[in-house]
Amino acid sequence: MADTATAPATGPGTPAPVAEATGISKRFGATVALRDARITVAPGESHALVGRNGAGKSTLVSILTGLQQPDTGTLRFSGEPAPAFGDIDAWRSRVACVYQRSTIIGDLTVAENLFLNRQSGKAVQPIRWKQLRRRAEELLGEYGVAVDPAARAKDLTVEQRQFVEIARALSFGARFIILDEPTARLDARGIERLFEKLRDLQRQGVAFLFISHHLQEVYDLCTTVTVYRDASHILTAPVAELGHQALVEAMTGESASAVTATGGRPAVRSAADELLTIDGLTLPGVCEDMSLSVRAGEVVGLAGATASGNVQVGEAIAGLHRARTGRVSVGGRTVRTGSVPSALTAGVGLVPEDRHLQGLVNNRSVAENATLTVTDQLGPFGTVLPARTRAFAGRMIRDLDIKTPGAATPVSALSGGNQQKVVVARALATEPHVLVAIRPTNGVDVKSKEFLLGRIRQVADGGRAALIVSDELDDLKVCDRVVVMFHGRVVAEFDRGWRDEDLVAAIEGVSGDAPPAATFPVSAVSASSGADEHGR
Numbered sequence: 278m279a280d281t282a283t284a285p286a287t288g289p290g291t292p293a294p295v296a297e298a299t300g301i302s303k304r305f306g307a308t309v310a311l312r313d314a315r316i317t318v319a320p321g322e323s324h325a326l327v328g329r330n331g332a333g334k335s336t337l338v339s340i341l342t343g344l345q346q347p348d349t350g351t352l353r354f355s356g357e358p359a360p361a362f363g364d365i366d367a368w369r370s371r372v373a374c375v376y377q378r379s380t381i382i383g384d385l386t387v388a389e390n391l392f393l394n395r396q397s398g399k400a401v402q403p404i405r406w407k408q409l410r411r412r413a414e415e416l417l418g419e420y421g422v423a424v425d426p427a428a429r430a431k432d433l434t435v436e437q438r439q440f441v442e443i444a445r446a447l448s449f450g451a452r453f454i455i456l457d458e459p460t461a462r463l464d465a466r467g468i469e470r471l472f473e474k475l476r477d478l479q480r481q482g483v484a485f486l487f488i489s490h491h492l493q494e495v496y497d498l499c500t501t502v503t504v505y506r507d508a509s510h511i512l513t514a515p516v517a518e519l520g521h522q523a524l525v526e527a528m529t530g531e532s533a534s535a536v537t538a539t540g541g542r543p544a545v546r547s548a549a550d551e552l553l554t555i556d557g558l559t560l561p562g563v564c565e566d567m568s569l570s571v572r573a574g575e576v577v578g579l580a581g582a583t584a585s586g587n588v589q590v591g592e593a594i595a596g597l598h599r600a601r602t603g604r605v606s607v608g609g610r611t612v613r614t615g616s617v618p619s620a621l622t623a624g625v626g627l628v629p630e631d632r633h634l635q636g637l638v639n640n641r642s643v644a645e646n647a648t649l650t651v652t653d654q655l656g657p658f659g660t661v662l663p664a665r666t667r668a669f670a671g672r673m674i675r676d677l678d679i680k681t682p683g684a685a686t687p688v689s690a691l692s693g694g695n696q697q698k699v700v701v702a703r704a705l706a707t708e709p710h711v712l713v714a715i716r717p718t719n720g721v722d723v724k725s726k727e728f729l730l731g732r733i734r735q736v737a738d739g740g741r742a743a744l745i746v747s748d749e750l751d752d753l754k755v756c757d758r759v760v761v762m763f764h765g766r767v768v769a770e771f772d773r774g775w776r777d778e779d780l781v782a783a784i785e786g787v788s789g790d791a792p793p794a795a796t797f798p799v800s801a802v803s804a805s806s807g808a809d810e811h812g813r
Contacts, residue, residue, distance in 0.1 A: 293356030295320045295453045295484040296341060296372065301350035303336050310336040311347070312508045316486075318453065320355075323475065323485045325495040325516070328505035328528055329722035331680075331692040334488055337505070338455055341486075343368035354453065366449075373446030377458035377720065378633065381438045383431030388413035390430050391445050420444050421477060436467040440474065447483065454478075455486045458720055460494060464582035464748060465781065472498050490722055491749075492524060504528055529724055549573045550608075552742040553594070553711045558603035563589045564765040567603070571711065571742040576734060578759035579746045580784050585762040588630055591715045591746035595627035596620035608710050626709030628701055628717050630746075636700040637688050644670035644684035647702045673702040678728065694725030701729060705736070712736045715746040730755045748784060750777055 296318045303311040311333045318324045328334050339345040340352065343362065352359040360367030381390050388410045413426035422440045430438065439459060446454055456475075460468045475485055475498065487499055495502055496516055504511040504527040511527050519527075553571040558564060564586040571577045581587035592598055594605055599615030606612060606623075613619035620627075629635035637646055647670050670684040677698040681691055688699055697717070704712060714733055718726040734755050736743045745752050753759050761769040761783040769783040 292320050294318055294353070295322075295355055296486070297353045298337070298341065299351050301337065301340060301347045301352070303340065303345065303347050309508050311340075314350075314505065314508070314510045316503050316510070316513070318484050318486055319501075320452070320484055321479050321482050322501060323479060323487055323499045325487045325489065325499040325502040326505065327489065327492065327495060327502060327524070328511075329694070329724055331694075332505040332528075332722075333508040334505055336508075338374060338457065338486075338488070341455065342372055342374050369446075369449040369451060371451055372453045372455065373449065373451045374455040374457060375439055375442045375446065375459060379435070379438050379442065381430045381433075381441060383429070385430055386426065387417075387424055387428050387430060387433070387441055388426040390441060391416060391426075391448060393445075416444055416448050417441075420447060421474070434467075436463055436471060439471065443474075443478070447478075452482060453484050453486070455488070457488045458490070459487070460489065460491060464584075465784070467583070468494070490718075490720060490726070492521060492723075495524075496521075506530055525723055528722070549575070552608055553744065554604075554606045555590070555594070556604045556606075558590065558593065558605065559601045560586070560589055560593055560598055561601050563598075564762070567762075567765070567767060569760060569767070571744055573740050573742055574737050575758075576737045576743045576745060576756045578753040578756035579744055579762065580748055580753055580759050580780065581762035582748055582784055582786075584764055585784075586765045587746050587748075587762045588715055590762070591713050591744065592627075592629075594620065594711070594713050594744070595625050621707065624707075624710030626704035626707055626712045628704045628712070628714040630715040630719070632693075632696055632700050632720075636703075637696060639687070639689040641688060642685045643674065643679065643681050643688050643691070643699055646688045646699050647673050647684075648706060649703055669706075673706060677702045677705075677732065694721040697721050697725065697729065701732060705732075710741055712741070712743040713746065714743065716749065716752070717745065717747070718749065718752055726751065750780065753780070 294317045296316070298317075299315045301311050301314045302309075314333060314337060316324075316326065316337065326334055326337070336345065340347050343360065343365075346362050354371040360371065382393070385393070391413045392409060410426045417424055417426065420440075420443070422437075422444050424433065424437050424441060430441070433441065443454060459471060463471060479485070487495070489495060499516050501513065502516050502519060502524065503513045504524070506528060507530075549572040551570045552573050553569075555567060555569040558567045567586075567590060569577075569579070569590075579587045579591060589598055593600060593614055594612070596612065596615060596617035596619055603614075604611060605614060607620075607625055608623070610623045612623045612625065633639075638649075644666050648666055667684050673679070674681060674684060679691075679698045679702065680695050688696060691699070697720075701714070701717065704714070712733060717729055717733065721729065730752065733743050733745065737757075745756060747753060757773060759771045759775065759780060760767055761771070761780070763783070763786045768786075771780055771783075
């Protein structure tokens with residue numbers, strides 16, 4: 278597909294692009310990470326960069342921020358050549374990146390984070406704390422960030438931490454901010470507030486490069502989109518002129534297809550065995566007297582926003598939280614809450630919410646990560662035989678279509694989508710009766726998302742059961758029915774064919790059945806679950 282948008286004109290009276298990369302190529306050994314890539318971002322623009330995992334987005338970001346040098350190509354900021362490699366202060370004054378995983382230091386205050394390594398004018402000059410807090414207050418006020426400079430960063434919400442990171446970047450003079458999956462840990466209200474703040478900063482001349490796998494957000498926020506595929510620039514176009522299907526086709530190189538359809542699937546028989554039963558579950562500060570069942574052959578969605586408690590319920594099924602009261606059973610066998618071995622023995626497989634914090638051992642191989650739940654099957658008398666590990670991992674790599682040079686490759690070397698496949702492979706290795714998948718497509722590309730959801734569907738079609746815990750509509754569309762939680766209680770249930778607006782209304786607590794928000798305060802749920810630290 279040809280470009281339908283070109284670089285802005287730079288004639289008299291027209292400001293130069295805030296960032297312009299042309300002819301960028303980068304190799305890592307035999308791997309081509311970028312091939313003659315380009316991008317142009319205008320002042321005050323919100324520009325989306327999308328592509329499948331491994332398309333070259335991360336490499337481009339590392340070059341745009343001065344962390345990597347391109348093998349070929351040129352990079353300019355506001356018409357001037359990029360700073361010398363290694364000149365950190367010069368790079369900071371031109372560009373900053375707010376990553377999905379926060380770089381804020383939790384044990385420091387907001388003021389200390391904002392002015393880290395520049396708390397005083399000179400290296401030997403003592404820090405004037407009152408003056409530092411006043412400077413922080415002025416900086417936050419300038420950009421409309423309502424955060425107490427004296428607050429500990431670990432006590433902030435994910436959304437507030439992002440605002441602090443953006444304010445810190447702007448304090449260096451940068452007017453070009455890269456946002457890497459900024460909404461991955463936010464609920465709908467948090468995303469709305471973030472977008473409002475970004476639009477306000479755009480009016481002040483700040484430009485954003487917005488990287489996201491959630492394509493609807495591209496249409497909600499951005500005016501221009503650039504697509505990368507297979508390390509190359511594919512197109513740049515006005516968002517308003519590019520339909521959803523055309524965008525997906527540009528990203529994948531294939532005709533767009535809907536994620537596994539369920540409309541023609543026969544309903545699960547009410548006489549089918551209940552494989553998962555939750556009866557009167559109460560998790561302190563999270564949920565109260567919660568009940569749910571999932572039958573053989575069924576995929577059920579457990580939807581809810583950050584403070585709903587749905588993630589903690591999913592984790593409790595897998596033995597990660599101890600219940601005050603209530604019972605969880607799998608195939609008629611009681612699971613002792615708070616015991617992961619009990620859940621595994623009963624037949625629960627878990628895809629955790631955050632693959633980085635909860636799912637992967639980054640310095641270990643694909644094979645080791647994929648077989649962690651079945652080490653007792655890989656050798657006699659508690660030993661692990663390398664040949665059995667390789668053979669078992671090889672089957673899982675083929676089954677999940679994991680793109681890796683080999684089973685011995687460090688899992689950290691894989692793309693995000695393939696890392697997630699490793700996590701799913703490990704959950705399926707025990708052939709569980711019930712698969713609990715928490716936000717299973719978080720941070721993966723369109724094709725990987727389709728594959729993973731299809732694989733979860735296969736679990737149920739094989740006579741087992743799956744519970745998808747998510748607030749992503751695409752995740753929930755593969756479900757036979759969706760149960761909605763709001764502040765610790767089940768407030769609605771939808772059969773297949775639900776409308777987006779109805780489900781979102783229930784998730785956001787604006788449907789008639791939702792209890793008042795005071796039932797379980799957001800702070801109570803977050804405190805008990807560590808939600809901000811684990812990807813919500």
